[in-house]
Amino acid sequence: MISHRQLFFQHIGQTSQAPIALEIVKAEGIYMFDEKGKKYIDLVSGVSVNNVGHRHPKVVKAVKDQLDKYMHLMVYGEYIQSPQVKYAELLTKQLPDKLNSVYFVNSGSEAIEGAMKLAKRYTGRPEIIAFKNAYHGSTHGALSLMNDENLTQAFRPLVPGISFLDFNAVSQLNRITEHTAAVIIEAVQAEGGILPAEDDFMKKLRKRCNETGTLLIIDEIQTGFGRTGKLFAFEHYNIVPDIICLAKGMGGGMPIGAFVSDKKIMNSLTYNPMLGHITTFGGHPVSAAGALASLEVIIENNLSKEANRKGKIYINALKNHPKVKSIRGKGLFLAFELEGEGSVEKVINKGIELGFISDAFLFDNTRFRIAPPLTITNNEIFESVELIKKALDKL
Numbered sequence: 001m002i003s004h005r006q007l008f009f010q011h012i013g014q015t016s017q018a019p020i021a022l023e024i025v026k027a028e029g030i031y032m033f034d035e036k037g038k039k040y041i042d043l044v045s046g047v048s049v050n051n052v053g054h055r056h057p058k059v060v061k062a063v064k065d066q067l068d069k070y071m072h073l074m075v076y077g078e079y080i081q082s083p084q085v086k087y088a089e090l091l092t093k094q095l096p097d098k099l100n101s102v103y104f105v106n107s108g109s110e111a112i113e114g115a116m117k118l119a120k121r122y123t124g125r126p127e128i129i130a131f132k133n134a135y136h137g138s139t140h141g142a143l144s145l146m147n148d149e150n151l152t153q154a155f156r157p158l159v160p161g162i163s164f165l166d167f168n169a170v171s172q173l174n175r176i177t178e179h180t181a182a183v184i185i186e187a188v189q190a191e192g193g194i195l196p197a198e199d200d201f202m203k204k205l206r207k208r209c210n211e212t213g214t215l216l217i218i219d220e221i222q223t224g225f226g227r228t229g230k231l232f233a234f235e236h237y238n239i240v241p242d243i244i245c246l247a248k249g250m251g252g253g254m255p256i257g258a259f260v261s262d263k264k265i266m267n268s269l270t271y272n273p274m275l276g277h278i279t280t281f282g283g284h285p286v287s288a289a290g291a292l293a294s295l296e297v298i299i300e301n302n303l304s305k306e307a308n309r310k311g312k313i314y315i316n317a318l319k320n321h322p323k324v325k326s327i328r329g330k331g332l333f334l335a336f337e338l339e340g341e342g343s344v345e346k347v348i349n350k351g352i353e354l355g356f357i358s359d360a361f362l363f364d365n366t367r368f369r370i371a372p373p374l375t376i377t378n379n380e381i382f383e384s385v386e387l388i389k390k391a392l393d394k395l
C-alpha cells in the first residue's frame, strides 16, 4: 500500500525541498506523537500557535459544543454569531479603550491585508512603511512588506508605495511623513531572531506617527496571547497602537485572525466603498469558539505572567552552556545564539532525533528558537532543558 509519506511527496503542494515530514498521529499538551509512537516535545508551539498547548480540554469542549450548534451560516459580518461577539467583548476588555472594534479574518496574512487597506482607506494616503527583517505574511500585500530580495523578486510587481527602515533606528523616523498611511512593526521582531524593539525607539515611533497623522499598526501575530510575558507585546512599551493584527495563538489551535482598531477608524471600511474588506469564513464560529476558550484559559491561568517566570528558567538553565553565545527574547519567546556555521541546523536536527522540536528563523541563521506552550510545567521545562543540553553537547 502506498504510504502517507509517499502521498505527501506526490500530492501535497510543498513549501520547500526539505520539509520536516514528521507524521504526527496525536498531540496533547506539550507533546506530539509520531506514527511509531515516538514522543516529541513541541518547543515551538506549531510556530507560536499552541500557546495553551495541544488540544487543551477547554478548547476541545468549546469547539465540540459549537459544532453541535452551527458551523458556517453566512459570509462574515452579516449575522450576529455568539462566539464572535463574546470573543470581541472579552478581547476588547483586555485592550486599551481605543482598540475596541474587532474585524475577524482567517489568518495572519489576511489580518495584515485588512490593516493595510484600513490604513489607506482611513487616511487617504498611499504609502506604508515597514521594517527590514520582518515577516508579515505571504499574500501579495503582506509579502510586499518584506524587504528580502531573494524571497520577493519572483513575485514582482508587488504593492507599490512601501519603503523599509532599519529596526530600532531612531534617526530614520523622519522618513515617516504626511504621506505615510501607516507604519507596520512587530514589537519583538520574530523572524529577525526574536529582536525586541528598544523602549526609546517605540516611544519615538509613536510620537512621530502622532505628529504626522500616521496609523501605527503592530503585528502581534507571533507575539500575542501571552507569548512575550504580556498579553500583547506592545504592552511592554507603554504605548497604544492604532491597529493590532492577530492570528496564530488566537485560536488555541483553530484557524482564525483579526485586526483590531477604534470603531471610528474601522467604520471607514463600511462606506466609500461599502464592503471595504469582505471575507467568507472570517471569524468562523467554530474557530471563534475555540479562540474564546483559549483566551479564557490564558487569562484565568495568568499565562502571560507565567511565560516570564518560565522563560527565566530556560535562560538560567542554558545561559552558561559553553555552546550558547547569547540568549535573547521575552517571556517564552527565546532565541539562542550559537557559534559556528551550520550549528543551528545541527541542533534542530539533533532535537528531532532526541525528541524535541525547535526552529530556525527566516532572517537570522545564527540562532534557534524555542517558544513552548505557555502551559508547560516546571518538570516539563526541566525535561526539555536536558534534551536541549544533549543536543548542544553534540555540537
Ligand SMILES: Cc1ncc(COP(=O)(O)O)c(C=O)c1O
Pocket (backbone or CB within 6 Å): 047, 107, 108, 109, 110, 112, 135, 136, 137, 138, 186, 190, 219, 221, 222, 247, 248
Ligand atoms: C509576525 C507574523 N506576521 C504575519 C504572519 C502571517 O500569518 P499567517 O501564516 O497566518 O498568514 C506570520 C506567520 O508566520 C508572522 O510570523
